[in-house]
Amino acid sequence: MEPYKSQIGQPVSRLEGHLKVTGTARYAGDYSVPGLLYGYVINSTITKGKIISFDTSRAKALPGVLEVFTHENRPSLAWFDLQYADMDAPPGSPFRPLQDADILYNGQPIGLVVAETFELARYAATLMDIEYEEEAFDTDLRSQQHLARSPKIGMATMLKPLPPKPKGNFEKAFNASPNQVSAEFFHGTEHHNPLELFATTTVYEGKGKLTIYDKTQGTINSQMYVANIFGLKFKNVRVISPYVGGAFGSALRPQYQLFLSVMAALKLERSVLVTLDRHQMFTFGHRPPTVQRTRFSADNNGIITALNHLAIGETSRFEDYTEVVVNWSHMLYPAANTLMQYKLVELDVYSPLDMRAPGGVTGMHAIESTIDELAHKSKIDPLQLRLTNYTEIDVSLNRPYSSKELRECYLQGAEKFGWDKRNPEPRSMRRGNKLVGYGMATGIWEANQLPAKAEAILTGDGKLKINSAVTDIGTGTLTVMTQIAADELGLPVEDVEFAYGDSKKPFAPIQGGSFTVSTVGSAVKAVGAAMRKKLFSIAKKMKGGVFDGTDLRDVSFEGGRIFITNNRSRSVSFQEIIVANDNKPVKLSKFSVPSILKLKKYSRAAHSAVFVEVEVDEELGVINVTRAVTAVAAGKIINPKTARSQILGGMIWGISKALREETIQDDGLGKYMNQNLSEYHIPVHADIHELDVIFVDEKDTVVNELGTKGVGEIGIVGMPPAITNAIFNATGKRINQLPIHFDMLL
């Protein structure tokens, strides 16, 4: 027999890939159940004010329309804010759909038509006679900056620490430094726009029991939300989410289609599907617009002396959404004097929501552009400046990194890219009539782990099943968890089934923040290890005494058998073990909890170094990112194929953020204007050229048992500044507003 080949580290293709590309995979809106009704949401057409009257009679008169729910006739619901709070709720009062006549933002859901067909519901929704009383509103962050205030503190602050306290004397040190840079940045609103539209199918099972197919990044999060608001027993609410067609953070919080679908199902005692259309995908969370100001300085040797980073982000009037924007520079550059400030402005919009590398990609653009300018002013190569200021400890919190192979990322990335061929003089490199520029930047993203539970069942056929409530938002969770479990028991991946996406299964937190592999993977590893132990203990008691005188250290698990490592002729199969277990499957579960005390002694982060080449058509301004190399250090890479896809996706999104993507906001009207994928520009194939990914070896024995740091966000973080720095090298122009439109370079 072939010795067992470790599955961890293998480029296993997505196990559900064929189901997805053949259209067999069913998403939340794809379940047709008998007697299904269809809901269509009615959204506010004003930005702020009150509904004076809401006449639904024309719609209700249509045959096939069952009900129109509004704030006037909705069932009575939970009373306390806490009951509406989900796992990702920021401090404040969560938005309650159909609560009352108040309009808090444009596009707010104010009603739901329920009809026999989707088309009828959609048509009926056009027959509403609604009178509003409009009030003055403000949606413009830049004009309201003077109202910026400190954010409220709450549960969410745990994973999103506020800025560290000032160190040294920033003003004094900055003013005394020979090389100073000040810059101001603006990032506009962005919407997640996953391809799959938000949908919830609530199957009414009778007697207060519901099975809910929901587009979510957390089945238990949705279950909790529904049970709390509608006063249902947890065990009577089952939320399933087997496939998710992208989410990027947008499904970290239960969205209003879930609320409305459940409300209608309970009231009408029928199954109800509510799907949002693309336009409505712009009526909930988004990446907040942010203003940033930086002031960095260095001495004549390129040692960074002082760092000041201020960010002012948008939030709603009802919640304080925060993200970590300004904490990063001091984690990377050990200046003695720092001043980090983070503030919010309340506007008449819906609460912002985590979107891939929330805060990180925003802050690092400002930081790494400013560092680039500092290098330029100090006449030091930007890569050299970063190496000069390289640190093994996180000075902002005064603790070592659990591991940090960023230096290797810089070196390997630079080598692969050919950084040594860069001419530091802006406008000095040309190709035909195009200016060519090289730029680089650093990426960083925290490596977290949360508690999670997993269950393992070994059945009579010798196959292993693992259960977890976790979702797979398209990142490859199913595949990676299967690999981890397979390795623990030495099974081929075909003999492992990972069953997930179901709130009935053991607890997993929401899937985000790049912590799923570390969180759920650790639980899977732990339950796998427990299963080894258990199987061995049964085997040891078996007749024949194959394992007499051995313990767990002396045996290996391979291909469905336990062998004595030094004497492979002695072994027992999993099937035999189950027989010995009275033919009963072996079942156990394990809670994995991060070892907080150990973790607290370290800063834990994934890092990247990004190198970009751009071509700029000088006369016309047209920009192309012709080449990009990202070198990533993110601990153990479980599956280089799915991990590479994550980094490529992040890099492409970085191109999007730097050059394409924006939600166009009309502050006079208080609303978004490009609410479709024709005008909300994400990159097309013709925008994407050569992309390279390097995974740098990084061993981490602190972060978790697996040594993983997560790769979901790190791919995007360094791209926008690397691109804008390359544009500077090509053109001599620094454009600090994203996205950069080509006409800004004219």
Next chain:
Amino acid sequence: MNNFTYKRAESIEDALAQNSSGGNSSYLAGGTNLVDLMKYDLTRPDTLVDLNRVDGHHEIYETPEGGLLLGAFVTNADTAWHPSVEERYPLLSKAILAGASAQIRNMATNGGNLLQRTRCYYFYDANVPCNKREPGSGCSAIPGYNRIMAILGTSESCIAVFPSDMCVGLAALDATVHVEGPTGSRSIPFADFHRLPGDTPEIDNTLLPGEIITGIELPANGFSKNYSYLKLRDRNSYAFALVSVATGLELDGNVIREARIALGGVAHKPWRVREAEEFLAGKTADSVHFGQAAEIILRGAVGFPHNAFKIELAKRAIVRNCMMALNPESQLPGAQPSV
């Protein structure tokens, strides 16, 4: 979106008859624009008369005058890839392929392309004022976000742009539009087909109610030796033009015998200025003369807060595209800038 009756026409006569049976009826071709407008509840026809099965007007053929006739119901894709179009009217082929996406071009028809509505954001949002959608309600784009709007031929009531790429090529080539209507058939020179907004921006063109486009005729000269289409936009494909230019040149050695320059993305219709073309006749083909022509073409252009850049951009695009026309082999897919 409202309920509607779907009817299928067998012939042009049948379509005209079905359309005139009262009520609010629309012709349906590829549906790539009309169905979107219906889904956004911006238009509510009670009847759709499907033209796709009409006999005739599904071909492309040579005319006795030496030109080419493009049937109205031929798809944009089939037109762009038709051997005669590729060989004799490559400018048109390039312009079509610079538009929309492969999927949309496979559905979109030549007739429908001429009649697509503007892409003004405010036109597509039924809850904000727009004179084109609701005459007299006001224009939201003038005080609003007007990056994609017009700089030429605007009026106080509308600054929208006609978004077609194909039509910029057709304008440069001096095409003729053939139509049939309740009162007979007529031919409309391309320059007279689309109109400026004036104080009736709700009217995009000079087609009369009920009239059907049956074909588009190209004259014999296709400028197939020196031509270029350049499209400047916010991504390299699948985005409407901020500025586009179609150029056709007839050269005697280095001297221009005849020039055609049409602009897209800048006005309520494809923009052509004969004076500039006449200026170029007899001049050497160089960037100085093209630059002077560009100044003539952009005369009278007025920018708004977010689109003033289009004036300078259009001038540079004209010069670049004329230079690209001198060297058609250098051109890149997607009508991206080259040379």
